[in-house]
Amino acid sequence: MLDKSHSKSPPMRLNPHFGACLAFFLSGVAGLAADFQIRDGDRVVFLGDSITEQRLYTTYIEAYALTRHPNWKLKFRNVGWGGDTAWLRQRAHPDEGQLFRAEGDDLSARVQDSVGRGLGRDVLPLKPTFVTVKFGMNDHSYQKFRPDIFRAYERSQKEIATVLGKNGARVALLTPQPIEDRRADPDKDERNQSLRKFSDGLRDVAANTGAVYVDQFDPFMKLMLTARAQDPKAFIGGGDAVHPGPAGQLIMAWAVLKGLGATPLVSRVEIDATSSKAQADGCAVSGLLIKEGRVTFDRKDLSLPMPVDSRAEPSLALAPVLDDLSRYELKIIGLAAGEFDISIDGETAERTDAAALAKGLNLANAQGPITRQAREVLAAIFEKNNRYFNRWRDVQLYTFPKWANGTETDKRREIELARLDKEINQLEGKIDGLRQPHSHRFEIRPAVK
Numbered sequence: 001m002l003d004k005s006h007s008k009s010p011p012m013r014l015n016p017h018f019g020a021c022l023a024f025f026l027s028g029v030a031g032l033a034a035d036f037q038i039r040d041g042d043r044v045v046f047l048g049d050s051i052t053e054q055r056l057y058t059t060y061i062e063a064y065a066l067t068r069h070p071n072w073k074l075k076f077r078n079v080g081w082g083g084d085t086a087w088l089r090q091r092a093h094p095d096e097g098q099l100f101r102a103e104g105d106d107l108s109a110r111v112q113d114s115v116g117r118g119l120g121r122d123v124l125p126l127k128p129t130f131v132t133v134k135f136g137m138n139d140h141s142y143q144k145f146r147p148d149i150f151r152a153y154e155r156s157q158k159e160i161a162t163v164l165g166k167n168g169a170r171v172a173l174l175t176p177q178p179i180e181d182r183r184a185d186p187d188k189d190e191r192n193q194s195l196r197k198f199s200d201g202l203r204d205v206a207a208n209t210g211a212v213y214v215d216q217f218d219p220f221m222k223l224m225l226t227a228r229a230q231d232p233k234a235f236i237g238g239g240d241a242v243h244p245g246p247a248g249q250l251i252m253a254w255a256v257l258k259g260l261g262a263t264p265l266v267s268r269v270e271i272d273a274t275s276s277k278a279q280a281d282g283c284a285v286s287g288l289l290i291k292e293g294r295v296t297f298d299r300k301d302l303s304l305p306m307p308v309d310s311r312a313e314p315s316l317a318l319a320p321v322l323d324d325l326s327r328y329e330l331k332i333i334g335l336a337a338g339e340f341d342i343s344i345d346g347e348t349a350e351r352t353d354a355a356a357l358a359k360g361l362n363l364a365n366a367q368g369p370i371t372r373q374a375r376e377v378l379a380a381i382f383e384k385n386n387r388y389f390n391r392w393r394d395v396q397l398y399t400f401p402k403w404a405n406g407t408e409t410d411k412r413r414e415i416e417l418a419r420l421d422k423e424i425n426q427l428e429g430k431i432d433g434l435r436q437p438h439s440h441r442f443e444i445r446p447a448v449k
């Protein structure tokens with residue numbers, strides 16, 4: 001049976017010739033979105049270190065929000081910086097020796113100066129309404145737990161949440177993911193034990209500042225331990241021990257999105273082949289025809305499935321990413337026993353059998369035009385994010401030598417920034433067009449062997 005708890009609105013019964021009422025489904029989708037921390041109209045900023053700068057987990061989160069809510073007005077900017085920390089080391093360059101020795105008012109003054117300058121340059125000018133903050137990996141200094149560093153980390157995270165809150169932004173504090181060395185007991189690694197303490201302390205900061213707390217350390221660690229129990233040399237993240245590749249970063253995005261209240265249901269169609277009746281949720285069904293063991297119908301969804309980066313597909317075998325974040329469901333009861341081919345717009349999406357169809361399938365990452373469209377959205381988001389990174393780091397923050405400074409240099413920088421801003425706006429318009437769902441013709445027919 002398909003899990004009906006995914007929707008807060010009752011399914012609508014359809015006859016073979018009429019589609020679902022769009023307003024009805026829109027109200028249902030609005031209910032599902034109510035608990036999601038990202039909201040219509042948000043300007044979202046991802047703040048973090050090199051793992052954020054990789055533009056992987058952040059792009060997957062962005063892709064989920066844009067495809068699940070194709071009519072929302074959203075903007076996303078990534079200001080991750082390799083080597084950065086909660087006290088914004090790479091942006092403000094405080095004296096860390098003095099910072100770690102400081103306590104009380106002295107520590108607060110140093111943190112306020114460092115965090116204030118870093119946020120003032122890279123985050124606040126973007127006028128964010130929602131910011132995710134992911135630090136801890138560099139903060140713990142890749143060693144066993146040090147109370148002096150943790151004190152600076154905790155105070156800095158509090159300052160970030162406080163300053164952002166005063167400037168009108170909601171905040172989500174994300175833990176780091178664990179380090180993944182090739183050892184059978186990653187939970188015994190003293191660096192991971194330190195990161196766990198930093199993560200636990202972050203929970204208290206979130207509670208005291210009203211920020212959302214998202215623990216991605218524990219879900220990632222559990223998956224690592226499960227994999228190592230089967231193969232002591234298993235390496236689930238790809239990339240390196242600190243910087244996961246696409247597979248590991250999809251796991252991170254999965255954990256973060258769940259922590260932000262993301263919901264699983266894209267849409268659902270349930271068909272009774274014996275009575276030619278359908279139920280639909282999150283989509284409209286029309287033209288239902290059941291004849292000679294074949295089922296055909298048109299399906300117009302309100303949103304697209306979350307796109308899965310083809311490089312990240314190995315993670316689908318490790319974590320229930322699609323079950324938790326992207327359920328594009330089809331269920332048909334009353335078919336004769338045997339194998340069936342599911343095609344979408346004439347393209348074979350999947351071969352299955354009557355028993356599996358009766359139980360219900362998730363076609364979120366199936367072959368065909370719907371997955372292809374979702375991945376086109378993902379590719380365009382990557383292109384936009386790379387363009388913004390170039391704008392921010394290579395143009396806006398580029399430091400000219402003293403001999404090149406002057407009015408003419410500043411003028412040329414402004415011209416280049418304006419050119420890049422125009423390109424970014426055009427790419428965002430392209431993304432808005434790409435993420436609009438289309439009507440598709442489904443056919444379920446007996447398989448020809």
